[in-house]
Amino acid sequence: MLSFDAIVVGAGFAGINQLYQLRQLGLSVKLFEKAPDVGGVWYWNQWPNATSDTPSEVYRYSWDKEDLLTYPWPTHVLPQKETRAYMNHVVERHNLRQHMQFSSELKSATFDKSDSTWTVLLSTGETFKATYLILATGRFNKTVWPSIPGQEKFAGKQYHTGIWPENRDLKGKRVGIVGTGSSGAAILVGLAKEAKQLVSFQRSAQYVIPNNKDLVSAEYRDKVNKNYEDVFRKVRRCGIGSGFDPVSADYTTFSVSAEEREKVFEAAWNSVWGLAFTFYTFSDIMTNEAANRELCQFLRKKIAQIVQDPEKREKLMPPAEALYDKRPVCSSGYYEAFNQENVDVVNFKKTPLVEITEKGIQTTENLYELDVIIYATGYESDGTWADINITGPQGTTLGEHWAEGSTSYLGILKAGFPNLFFVIGPQSSLANIPSHSEFHAEMIGKLISKAETMKKEKSSASGNKTVLPKSGRHALWFMGGYDKYIDKVQEAVDTYRGFVFAY
Known part of the structure; x- marks a missing residue:
C-alpha cells in the first residue's frame, strides 16, 4: 500500500x-x-x-x-x-x-x-x-433536488445545475427552470436566446443585481498589477474577503441628500462588483430597515424601468414588504431577458404548483408543456x-x-x-x-x-x-x-x- x-x-x-x-x-x-x-x-x-x-x-x-x-x-x-x-x-x-x-x-x-x-x-x-x-x-x-409530486412521470429530461459536466444542446427546446437563486438567474440569461420557450418557475421574486462582465482594460489591469499587494491586503481586511474598502460608519443612507443617494445607488448598479449594494454603498444598508427599504425602492424602480410587460413585471417584482436581505443574486441581463416573447415567469405564490406530469409542470391555472426541466435549487x-x-x-x-x-x-x-x-x-x-x-x-x-x-x-x-x-x-x-x-x-x-x- x-x-x-x-x-x-x-x-x-x-x-x-x-x-x-x-x-x-x-x-x-x-x-x-x-x-x-x-x-x-x-x-x-x-x-x-x-x-x-x-x-x-x-x-x-x-x-x-x-x-x-x-x-x-x-x-x-x-x-x-x-x-x-x-x-x-x-x-x-x-x-x-x-x-x-x-x-x-x-x-x-x-x-x-x-x-x-x-x-x-x-x-x-x-x-x-x-x-x-x-x-x-x-x-x-x-445538490438539493426538490421533491415535487409526479417527477418520475415526466417524459422529458431533468437536470440540476450542480451536475452539468458536459455540453447539452437545448436549442429549440421548451425549458422550465425551477429556482431563482444565483444559478437560476444566470442560466435563464444563458438560455434566453437558445430555447424555443423558457419559463422561470419561482417561489418568490428576487432582487437580481447585474454583475459587470465588461472587458478588463489595459489601464485597469496595469493598476492591479502595480498595486498587487494592496489588493490582497484589502481582501484580507474585508469582512467578506472580497477587497471592498470599508464604508465609514457615519456614511449612512440618510446622511446625504436624495440626489446623492440616487447617485450612489446608480454607481453600485453599474459597479464591477455585483455585491456592491450590500458592502459598498452606505454603512447601514443591512442594519437599518428604513435604509434597506430605500434601497429596495431604487431596485423596484429599476425593475419597473426594464421589464416592459406589466404581467411579467408584477410577477418579477418582490412584494413591498420584502427587504434586500437574502444572499445577493447577481446576473447581468436578467430582467432584460423577460422582454423576449419566448421567456416567461410563473410565481408559485400567485399560481401554486400542483404537480409534474408526463408533459410538464402543472399549476393551478395552466399546464406548461416542457421538453426539459432544470432544477437550479442549489446545495x-x-x-x-x-x-x-x-x-x-x-x-x-x-x-x-x-x-x-x-x-x-x-x-x-x-x-x-x-x-x-x-x-x-x-x-x-x-x-x-x-x-x-x-x-x-x-x-x-x-x-x-x-x-x-x-x-x-x-x-x-x-x-x-x-x-x-x-x-x-x-x-x-x-x-x-x-x-x-x-x-x-x-x-x-x-x-x-x-x-x-x-x-
Whole structure:
C-alpha cells in the first residue's frame, strides 16, 4: 500500500491551494478528485452562462504573484470556462498534475492508532495511507433536488445545475427552470436566446443585481498589477474577503441628500462588483430597515424601468414588504431577458404548483408543456463531510459526531479526529471562497509544518472539544466577518490556543 505524508481530497480552489502549500513544505502529497479533471464546483457547473460573482483580481490561489500578473484576465467577472482555465494555468505552471489522480472518489477513511495514520479507500478500490488527511471537498457539491409530486412521470429530461459536466444542446427546446437563486438567474440569461420557450418557475421574486462582465482594460489591469499587494491586503481586511474598502460608519443612507443617494445607488448598479449594494454603498444598508427599504425602492424602480410587460413585471417584482436581505443574486441581463416573447415567469405564490406530469409542470391555472426541466435549487450547505465514512481512533464516525449538527474548531479541525483537516469546514467565515480557501490552506500548512518539526515527540494536532447542543441547533457559519475570523485563526495557529498534542 502506497503511503504519503498527506492526502488531499478535492481539486477545486481549496484542493489546489492545499496541494501547492504542502508541496512547498517538501512533503509527499497525493490529491484525489472524483471528477475527471480539475475545477471542483466549476468542473460540474458547465451550464450556459455559469459565472463567478467574484472580481477577477481577487483570485490568487497559487500564492505566486507571477500567476496573477501573467494570466490574461479577460473580464471583470469570470465565466466558468475562464475560471477553470486559470485553475489549469496554476496546475500546469507549478507542475501539480503529477500529484493528482482523477475519477477517484473518497469512500472511507479510518484512523489507525498503531501508527497514527489514515487509511483511505477510493471508489477505484485502491487504498492509501497518509499521516495527514485534508478534506478540500467544499461546501458546494451535494445538490438539493426538490421533491415535487409526479417527477418520475415526466417524459422529458431533468437536470440540476450542480451536475452539468458536459455540453447539452437545448436549442429549440421548451425549458422550465425551477429556482431563482444565483444559478437560476444566470442560466435563464444563458438560455434566453437558445430555447424555443423558457419559463422561470419561482417561489418568490428576487432582487437580481447585474454583475459587470465588461472587458478588463489595459489601464485597469496595469493598476492591479502595480498595486498587487494592496489588493490582497484589502481582501484580507474585508469582512467578506472580497477587497471592498470599508464604508465609514457615519456614511449612512440618510446622511446625504436624495440626489446623492440616487447617485450612489446608480454607481453600485453599474459597479464591477455585483455585491456592491450590500458592502459598498452606505454603512447601514443591512442594519437599518428604513435604509434597506430605500434601497429596495431604487431596485423596484429599476425593475419597473426594464421589464416592459406589466404581467411579467408584477410577477418579477418582490412584494413591498420584502427587504434586500437574502444572499445577493447577481446576473447581468436578467430582467432584460423577460422582454423576449419566448421567456416567461410563473410565481408559485400567485399560481401554486400542483404537480409534474408526463408533459410538464402543472399549476393551478395552466399546464406548461416542457421538453426539459432544470432544477437550479442549489446545495446542502453542510457539504459532504458527514456522508463520507470517516472513522476516528475511538471507532466512531464523523457522521455520528455530527448527528446533531456539524461543528469544528476554527472551521479547520474536529476534536477526536487527529490530523484530519477541513478547508472551509463548519463555522468558517461566510466569505469569498477563493480568498477563504487560500487562507485556510496557509493555516493548515503552518500547522502541519509545526507538527513535522515535532515528529520526534510523535505529536499530532487535534482541535478542542466542542459540546453539541441538545436542541440540535447550532451556528454553521462564523458571522463576525472574514477579517475578524482571520485574526482569531492566526492567533490560534501562532499560540496553539485550543489545541491538544497527544501521542
